[in-house]
Amino acid sequence: MRFLEVEKKGLAQIKSQNRIRIFSEILRQQPISRTQLETVLSLSPSTVSRIVEQLLKAGIVKESGTEPTAIGRKPIMLYIREDAYYVIGISITKKRIVFGLMNVLGEVIEKVQWSTIAISRSEELLSTLERGINHLLLTYSISPEQILTIGIAARGLINKETGSILYAMETKEWIPVREHLNQLFDCPVYLENNVAADLKAQYMQDSVIENAMVYLYMDEGIGGSIIYDGKIIDGQSNMASRFGHLTVIPDGNLCSCGKRGHLEAYVTNSLLIEAYRQQTQSSCSSVKEICFAASQGEPSANIIIDEALRKLAFAISQILVNINPGTLVLYGELFEYYQGVIDALKKEIDKLVFDEKLYQIKWIIRKEHQVQVEQSIAKLALEWVLV
Ligand SMILES: [Zn+2]
Numbered sequence: 001m002r003f004l005e006v007e008k009k010g011l012a013q014i015k016s017q018n019r020i021r022i023f024s025e026i027l028r029q030q031p032i033s034r035t036q037l038e039t040v041l042s043l044s045p046s047t048v049s050r051i052v053e054q055l056l057k058a059g060i061v062k063e064s065g066t067e068p069t070a071i072g073r074k075p076i077m078l079y080i081r082e083d084a085y086y087v088i089g090i091s092i093t094k095k096r097i098v099f100g101l102m103n104v105l106g107e108v109i110e111k112v113q114w115s116t117i118a119i120s121r122s123e124e125l126l127s128t129l130e131r132g133i134n135h136l137l138l139t140y141s142i143s144p145e146q147i148l149t150i151g152i153a154a155r156g157l158i159n160k161e162t163g164s165i166l167y168a169m170e171t172k173e174w175i176p177v178r179e180h181l182n183q184l185f186d187c188p189v190y191l192e193n194n195v196a197a198d199l200k201a202q203y204m205q206d207s208v209i210e211n212a213m214v215y216l217y218m219d220e221g222i223g224g225s226i227i228y229d230g231k232i233i234d235g236q237s238n239m240a241s242r243f244g245h246l247t248v249i250p251d252g253n254l255c256s257c258g259k260r261g262h263l264e265a266y267v268t269n270s271l272l273i274e275a276y277r278q279q280t281q282s283s284c285s286s287v288k289e290i291c292f293a294a295s296q297g298e299p300s301a302n303i304i305i306d307e308a309l310r311k312l313a314f315a316i317s318q319i320l321v322n323i324n325p326g327t328l329v330l331y332g333e334l335f336e337y338y339q340g341v342i343d344a345l346k347k348e349i350d351k352l353v354f355d356e357k358l359y360q361i362k363w364i365i366r367k368e369h370q371v372q373v374e375q376s377i378a379k380l381a382l383e384w385v386l387v
Contacts, residue, residue: 017387018043022051023060023080024386027104031064031077052078060084080104085148086140088133089378091194092116092125092154092167094220099132100374101140104148106382108375110136120168122175129177130184144185151190151381152177153197153373155221157238160191170256190381194373195225196232198366199329201376203227212325215366216243216316218332221256222264226323244268248314263315267308269333275304287333295339305338313348320349320358331366341365 021041026032029040037048055061061084064077085104090097095117101110114132119125129152137144154177157166163178178189192200199215216224222244226233233240244264245257252261265271269287276284276293279300284290293301316328335341342363349359 018047019051019054020387022048023055026055026061026078027080027386030079033075033077035075037078082107085146086142087148087378087382088136088150089374089376089381090129090132090150090152091197091373091377092152092165093194094155097128097132098374099136100372100378101136101142102375102378102382104382106379109140111374112136120171122167122173125167125175126177126180129181133181133185144187147185147187149188149190149381149385150181150185151192151197151377151379152181153192153194153377155194155223158191158193159238163189163191165191188381188385190377190384192377192380193225193238194377195223197377197380198371198373199225199227200232201379202366202370203329212323213327213329214241214319214323214325215329215331216319217330218267218312218334219269221268222315226325228323243315243319246315246318248311263311266311267334272304272308272334276300279304288337291334291337291339305334306344308334309341309344310348313345313352316345317349317352317358320353324358325361327362327364329364329366331368331371333368335365336367 018041022037022043025037025041029036034045034048034052037043037052038045041048052061056063060081062079062081064079082103082105086109087102087104087106089100089102091100093116095115097114097116099110099112099114100108102108112132112135114128116125116128119128133147133150136142137147152165154165154167156168159165159174162174162176163182164174164176166172167175178191181189195215195217199213203213211229213227214224215227216222224241224243226241235241245255245259245262247261248263248266249261253265254260255262255265257264272287272290273284276282276290280298284293290301290304294305319325320328330341338344342365346359350356353359
């Protein structure tokens with residue numbers, strides 16, 4: 001990043017800002033000529049020519065050859081070298097950390113996945129992040145200066161101002177991810193909630209999403225996001241759309257937050273698997289298996305799924321009444337593998353809401369293979385660092 005860094009004061013700042021503007025413009029529009037850069041960025045030919053020379057010298061930009069044509073010489077076109085810079089996208093969930101390495105053109109080079117089951121404390125998470133990034137850099141002989149930006153998408157709460165994440169609800173410990181990585185790698189670190197990262201990269205530019213969209217996921221926990229008018233609604237304390245903590249049974253089961261009766265105290269993947277194991281004495285290990293058993297008519301599987309859908313319908317009907325979205329996106333094995341899940345949910349929701357228009361909306365099931373959070377966050381971080 002150092003070469004493109006904005007220097008602190010005065011003329012130097014303007015110069016280095018122009019450097020970033022030119023770099024960004026070439027990356028977005030390539031191939032592009034010097035003359036086109038002058039026009040688009042309203043810069044003088046001498047400024048463009050000087051900065052392009054610097055970028056060529058630093059090995060960041062490359063030129064196409066000139067060809068003589070009937071009407072004269074074609075202009076020399078400029079490209080960003082794909083190995084000039086790299087972007088690292090990291091997705092942190094309760095079970096794993098996924099490290100993605102992308103070149104500056106957004107092409108995926110590597111994806112490494114590590115378990116985080118043993119991690120709960122701040123130092124452990126920070127050192128795992130550090131080891132993962134260093135592993136990628138060493139494997140591909142990339143120097144730390146070549147990291148343009150690091151994007152981190154994490155489960156749970158994110159404080160974008162301090163750059164810290166509340167990784168484990170139980171510890172109530174805010175982990176200073178950005179500060180730590182800034183010290184080590186000297187590049188901008190972009191933080192986002194994992195769901196928001198997935199949604200932003202996937203749907204933000206998607207103009208077909210009508211006014212409000214709600215996303216609900218169910219995996220090791222339950223969460224989601226609300227997009228309204230093209231923006232993620234975070235709420236006053238970044239706590240909007242914590243759907244896992246909607247009350248579905250007053251004074252019911254104990255939730256991870258310490259209170260009772262929340263959705264997450266009833267339907268997470270591991271709770272469903274555990275219930276099914278107990279009922280059937282089987283060694284079931286996924287919700288997908290329960291869905292399959294249910295479709296074969298296995299009674300325990302059907303009871304567990306029906307009960308889960310009923311709890312989900314309680315929560316979804318509250319969401320629908322509060323937000324009245326045009327689109328509802330569902331993510332999780334239960335939604336992906338239980339046949340007829342949308343109709344089953346609609347049937348339950350119909351018993352609860354005052355008007356069927358609330359659920360006669362667009363329902364989308366987002367499948368696991370479509371979700372590549374480490375790529376989404378890398379894409380967002382790159383977009384954020386460019387001007
Ligand atoms: Zn709770």
